[in-house]
Amino acid sequence: MPTIHVMKTTLANMIAAGEVVDRPASVIKELIENAIDAQSSIITVEVFDMGMKEIKVTDNGDGMDLEDAKLAFLRHATSKISEEEDLNHILSLGFRGEALAAIASVSKVTLKTRKEDTDGVIVVYEGGSFVSEGSTPTNIGTSVSVKDLFYNTPARFKYIKSEFAERQAIMDIFDHLALAHPEIAFSLSIDGKLLKETYGNRNIEQLIYQIYGQNLTKGLLKASDTIQKIEVNAYLISPEHxxxxxxxxxxxxxxxYIKNYRLIQAVIDGYHSRIMVGKYPMAILYLDMDPSLIDVNVHPQKYEVKFVNEFVLAFLIEDIIKRTLSYNTQEISTPYQRVMKDETYIQESLFIDENVSEAISEPTHSKIPDMDYIGTFSGTYLIFQNEDGLYLVDQHAAEERIRYEYYMEAFKNPVFATKNMLFSKPLNLSPSELLVLKEEIPKFTPFGFQFNENLELISIPTWLKDGEIDLAIESMIHMILEKQTIDLSLLRDALAKDVSCKGAIKANKPLNLSEIHAVMERLKHADNPYTCPHGRPTIIKLTHYEIERMFKRVVS
Ligand SMILES: Nc1ncnc2c1ncn2[C@@H]1O[C@H](COP(=O)(O)OP(=O)(O)OP(=O)(O)O)[C@@H](O)[C@H]1O
Ligand SMILES: [Mg+2]
Structure with missing residues (x-):
């Protein structure tokens, strides 16, 4: 008698279910995706008790006849693909033929469905076993009710996190799927209360408003591009949000809706210095491409997707976002738009340097209006006025922005012209930093740094100012320590931020009029004059109206 036996289907399905449905939100995802695949134009989602009591998804799609409605519960039963070849060009959301079987194995499912010109049918499954079938009056389309989720898998049941976490996961997946299909009208209600609905009229601005529930569309930018047959439509929510x-x-x-680390990072890099440190942008990217360029058959939940040309795509996305954000003049912050952190800066001045102004490309148009200097507040904030209102410029933040763009420009090409030093320069580094330097010298040479056998500098890149050599070397060493390998674009960004910030703080004298003029001229011509590299505003505007409102001369 062999001890090994093939397990019964209900048990196999229950084991497999763990990969597909790990929480109520994943049941919702699978049911909504089935409804989308059925060409529905209206999809309603009802959730009771975090989805543990009941999840019900109703659509007005194609529907099924009785035979299909029963087959749908079998594992590996699908209408979406049939040949191996089909895996190479998948356009439907489902294709694995396992979601309904998985859900039904860990809950009690009632499926009602009706195709056009036929009568409605009902099929009931419980814990993976068929319970009953019959006819029933129902609308064209399908409704799937999932009750008592995980009732027969106590381990999973216990694993379900807090009510808050489950609710959040449910709303997140609903949001993402609704954003993915602007042509479908979705609604979500939790415990009988309607939480969200979308109109399905393809109006993305409206959709964003409906999903996020607040007006994030002010300053919304759209960027479209087609490169290598990949169509990209990006909706970029203002960095303010x-x-x-x-x-x-x-x-x-x-x-x-997919998750892909590299592409998400590309979006973050695209917004780079426009967002505060530790914060992330909001954006929706629609990518349309030949399905043979992607592989969605990576994980049962189908969130992960492999792209044939992921690096190219990431580069393209970052570039599109950068270009779009810098072409479009951002608005100057007003105190009502941005809650600022209370930060005190030491009084500092701008180190005026001919090279800096040369490095900044000639302006096409000024992004800061003409205004007259009135005075300086607290040694730090330059005050200006024009017919539109009053402006405050944080001279430290402005200097950081100017220097940042100077260094970004200087670091653009990986090979730099070098200048030899008159005397070799010993570096002011700790023993462990010197050790790293010794081992990693080849990583410094492309930047134009050369060392003698005593690890003293004998040549440096032409763009580097003498006073900033130690700072630059130190930053590079820390970059190597943190990231092991040097990613040129990350290094460039880190160095530009580091050098510009530390360089700016060093100087400490009030600005005279011609220096103020020089700062403002260079700020005007900066690529993004409105924030410092860390995302804090450089300039704040108080309109006439706002000032009059503060003095109660107008009633808002
Ligand atoms: N809402 C629906 N409307 C019409 N047909 C549906 C609906 N839900 C499921 N079906 C049918 O049932 C089949 C099985 O659904 P199931 O979700 O288990 O697998 P799938 O969608 O084919 O693949 P996957 O496991 O990747 O989701 C589908 O292929 C489809 O034919
Ligand atoms: Mg499916």
Missing amino acids: SRSKKKDITLIVNGR
């Missing part, structure tokens, strides 16, 4: 998590960077590939 940053988030503390990355989840509101929504990637949609051929109508599928």
Whole structure:
């Protein structure tokens, strides 16, 4: 008698279910995706008790006849693909033929469905076993009710996190799927209360408003591009509305909401210095491409997607976002738009340097209006006025921005012209930093640094100012320590931020009129004059209206 036996289907399905449905939100995802695949134009989602009591998804799609409605519960039963070849060009969201079987194995499912010109049918499954079938009056389309989720898998049941976490996960998946399909009207209600609905009229601005519930569309930018047959439509929410998590960077590939680390990072890099440190942008990216360029058959939940040309795509996305954000003049902050952190800066001045103004490209148009200097407040804030109102410029932040762009420009090409030093320069580094330097010298040479056998500098890149050599070397060493390898674009960004910030703080004298003029001229011509590299505003505007409102001369 062999001890090994093939397990019964209900048990196999229950084991497999763990990968597909790990929480109520994943049931909702699978049911909504089935409804989308059925060409529905209206999808309603009802959730009771975090989805543990009941999840019900109703659509007005194609529907099924009785035979299909029963087959749908079998594992590996699908209408979406049939040949191996089909895996190479998947356009439907489902294709694995396992979601309904998985859900039904860990809950009690009632499916009602009706195709056009036929009668409605009902099929009931419980814990993976068929319970009953019959006819029933119902609308064209399908409704799937999932009750008592995980009732027969106590371990999973216990694993379900807090009510808050589950609710959040449910809303997140609903949001992402609704954003992915602007042509479908979605609604979500929790415990009988309607929480969100979308109109399905393809109006993305309206959709963003409906999903996020607040007006994030002010300053919304759209960027479109087609490169190598990949169509990119990016909706970029203004950097003002940053988030503390990355989840509101929504990637949609051929109508599928996906997660992809590299592409999400590309979006973050695209917004780079416009967002406060530790915050993330909000954006929705629709990518449409030939399905043979992607592989969605990576994980049962189908969030992960492999792209044939992921690096190119990431580069393209970052570039599109950067270009779009810098072409479009951001608005100057007003105190009502941005809650500023209370930060005190030491009084400092701008180190005026001919090279800096040369490095900044000639302006096409000024992004800061003409205004007259009136005075300086607290040694730090330059005050200006013009017919529109009053402006405060944080001279430290402005200097950081100017220097940052100077260094970004200087670091653009990986090979730099070098200048030899008159005397070799010993470096002011700790023993462990010297050790890293010794081992990693080849990583410094492309930047134009050369050392003698005593690890003293004998040549440096022409762009580096003498006073900033130690700072630059130190930054590079820390970059190597943190990241092991040197990513040129990250290094460039880190160095530009580090050098510009530390360089700016060093100087400490009030500005005279011609220096103020020089700062403002260079700020005007900066690529993004409105924030410092860390995302704090450089300039704040108080309009006439706002000032009059503060003095109660007008009633708002
Ligand atoms: N809402 C629906 N409307 C019409 N047909 C549906 C609906 N839900 C499921 N079906 C049918 O049932 C089949 C099985 O659904 P199931 O979700 O288990 O697998 P799938 O969608 O094919 O693949 P996956 O496991 O990747 O989701 C589908 O292929 C489809 O034919
Ligand atoms: Mg499915």
